[in-house]
Amino acid sequence: MTGVDEAWRLEVIGAATGCGFAVTPTRALTCAHLIGPGQRYCRIASLPGPRAVDLPSAFDSDVNPIPDIATIDISGHPADAVAPMGPAGRPAVGTILDLFGLPDRGPEGRRSRARVAGASRTGEWIQIDAVHGHTAWVEPGFSGGAATDAATGLVVGMVVSADRSLSERSAWVIPNDTLVASVPWLAAVLADPLVGDPDYVAVLRYLSARHYTAALERFHGLHSRHRRSSDLYYYWALALLQGIRPANHSGEVIDGIERLLGEACRLDPGSAHARALLALVREDYYGLRSLPMPGRGGHHDVATSHVSTGHATEIVGHVPATECLTWRSLYQRSMG
Numbered sequence: 001m002t003g004v005d006e007a008w009r010l011e012v013i014g015a016a017t018g019c020g021f022a023v024t025p026t027r028a029l030t031c032a033h034l035i036g037p038g039q040r041y042c043r044i045a046s047l048p049g050p051r052a053v054d055l056p057s058a059f060d061s062d063v064n065p066i067p068d069i070a071t072i073d074i075s076g077h078p079a080d081a082v083a084p085m086g087p088a089g090r091p092a093v094g095t096i097l098d099l100f101g102l103p104d105r106g107p108e109g110r111r112s113r114a115r116v117a118g119a120s121r122t123g124e125w126i127q128i129d130a131v132h133g134h135t136a137w138v139e140p141g142f143s144g145g146a147a148t149d150a151a152t153g154l155v156v157g158m159v160v161s162a163d164r165s166l167s168e169r170s171a172w173v174i175p176n177d178t179l180v181a182s183v184p185w186l187a188a189v190l191a192d193p194l195v196g197d198p199d200y201v202a203v204l205r206y207l208s209a210r211h212y213t214a215a216l217e218r219f220h221g222l223h224s225r226h227r228r229s230s231d232l233y234y235y236w237a238l239a240l241l242q243g244i245r246p247a248n249h250s251g252e253v254i255d256g257i258e259r260l261l262g263e264a265c266r267l268d269p270g271s272a273h274a275r276a277l278l279a280l281v282r283e284d285y286y287g288l289r290s291l292p293m294p295g296r297g298g299h300h301d302v303a304t305s306h307v308s309t310g311h312a313t314e315i316v317g318h319v320p321a322t323e324c325l326t327w328r329s330l331y332q333r334s335m336g
Contacts, residue, residue, distance in 0.1 A: 007081035008198065011045035011102055012072070012144055014053075019101055019145035020044070020072060021155065023189055023196065025079040029179065030144035031160055032056070032070040047076055056182045067182040068160050069174065080201040083146055084225060086154030088190035090126060090175035091116050096150040097128060097173070099159055101142030112137055113150065114171065125160060125172040138162035138171035147173045152225045154193060194229040197222060203235055207318070212242040230268035233260040237277060238318055245321040246285040254285050258294075273311035276304045276330060277319070284321035304329040309336050 010020040010028055015036025020028045028044070032055045035042055041050040051074065056067040091097065099112040114128035128147070130137055139162060147157040158179065162171035180186050189196050199218040206215035219236045226232050237260040246254060258281065264274035286293040304312070304326060312333035321327045 006100075007046075007078060008083040009100060009146065010072075010074070012042055013045065014039060014042040016140065016143075017102060018141055018143040019159070021083040021144075021146040021158075022074055022077050022081060023083055023085060023186065025077055025082060026073065026075050027185070028072040028074045028077075029158060029183065029186075030070050030072060031158065032068045034144055035070055042070075042072060044072065044074060044077075047074060069158070069179060069182045071183060071185075080198055080205065082196050082198055082201065083155045084148075084153055084197045084199070085189055085193045086149060086152070086156045086176060087193055088176050088180050088187065090177050091149060091156045093118050095156075096131065097147045097156065098150045099138060099142060099145060099147055101138065101145050101159070103139045103141035110141075112142075114138075114147075116173075117170070120172060124174070124178045126157065126175050128171050128173055130170075142171075153221075154225050192229070192231075194222070194226045194232060197225065200226075200232075200235075203239070207235070207239060207314075210243055210318075212239050215239040228267060230264045230271050230274060233264035233267070234271065234274045234277065237261045237264070237281075238314070241281075241319055243318055243320070245319060246281045247288040247321065249285070254281065257281055272304075272306035273308065273315065276307045276311075276326065277315055279304075280315065280319055280321060280324060280326040280330070283324045283326050284319075287324070304333055307333050309334060 008022040010022060012018050012020040012030045012034055014034045016034050018031060018034045020030035022028045035053050040053050042053050044051055051072050054071040056069060093116050095116045097114050099114060100109055102109050113131045115131050117127040117129045119126055138159060142159045145159045146155045147159055148154060149156050157173040157175040160172050160174050176190060180190060194200050199222050203215045203218050216239050222232055237257045240257050261274055261278040264271055282293050307330060312330045316327060316331045316334050
């Protein structure tokens with residue numbers, strides 16, 4: 001249906017055929033009206049067997065179509081093929097959105113582009129209008145598809161309905177804040193969109209395998225979407241070290257790593273793991289050269305006492321500065 005980079009887009013087959021998108025490795029979202037009255041199962045083209053569906057009790061296609069949202073069990077879906085979810089808000093008026101649908105059930109699908117016009121009468125949905133010059137438009141088969149911000153690539157809502165008039169060329173999207181109201185489990189995902197980004201999942205996988213160059217290739221795309229996420233800069237710094245102790249890097253590389261970790265700490269002053277990694281980098285690089293240590297303040301334990309076991313294990317595994325007091329303190333933390 002789509003390329004490997006968009007394996008999170010799904011073909012949903014119920015009473016009608018449309019789209020869906022994997023939000024986690026076990027849960028996907030689609031439109032309730034695709035499932036059919038009284039039905040609790042559907043099929044996903046890329047997965048075997050019938051799939052259980054959970055619909056909001058308030059949904060009624062005739063009386064109350066607003067919560068037109070269904071959760072699908074997609075157990076067995078690839079763990080790293082999840083949609084790059086945006087924040088729990090809604091796109092501003094004028095935002096350009098990219099859309100994808102399956103209007104003719106063809107294997108290739110169809111793409112379209114729209115502009116946010118404003119809220120619907122109830123305020124629960126948002127209206128989108130065709131962007132001049134893009135002839136493909138929303139029709140049956142687009143329902144349940146992710147609407148992504150054209151500038152960031154992040155999912156900001158789900159296509160739900162379209163005006164059948166060829167002259168009007170308007171459609172509606174359920175924005176993320178409305179999705180959360182009907183699907184409470186989604187709130188945890190949207191609280192930190194970085195966690196669900198496929199590139200971030202790939203970075204963690206590459207780091208675990210010590211494929212640092214492959215991990216580094218993902219960060220510029222991640223930065224364009226998650227520049228306000230502290231952990232983005234923490235993992236970027238960890239990848240830049242490439243499994244080599246800081247003392248063996250050039251001053252230029254260390255300067256870049258310090259800037260990344262400084263931004264991580266600025267965005268989240270409570271990030272104990274970012275502060276601990278910065279302390280370790282500085283202790284190893286400057287201490288080994290007997291140079292004045294920038295930002296030094298307090299005993300090394302202050303930087304490590306609140307680091308989680310997982311992050312401590314992560315740091316000592318990737319930064320082999322075993323003589324440093326900070327490293328030894330982190331090693332003790334990694335032992336639980």
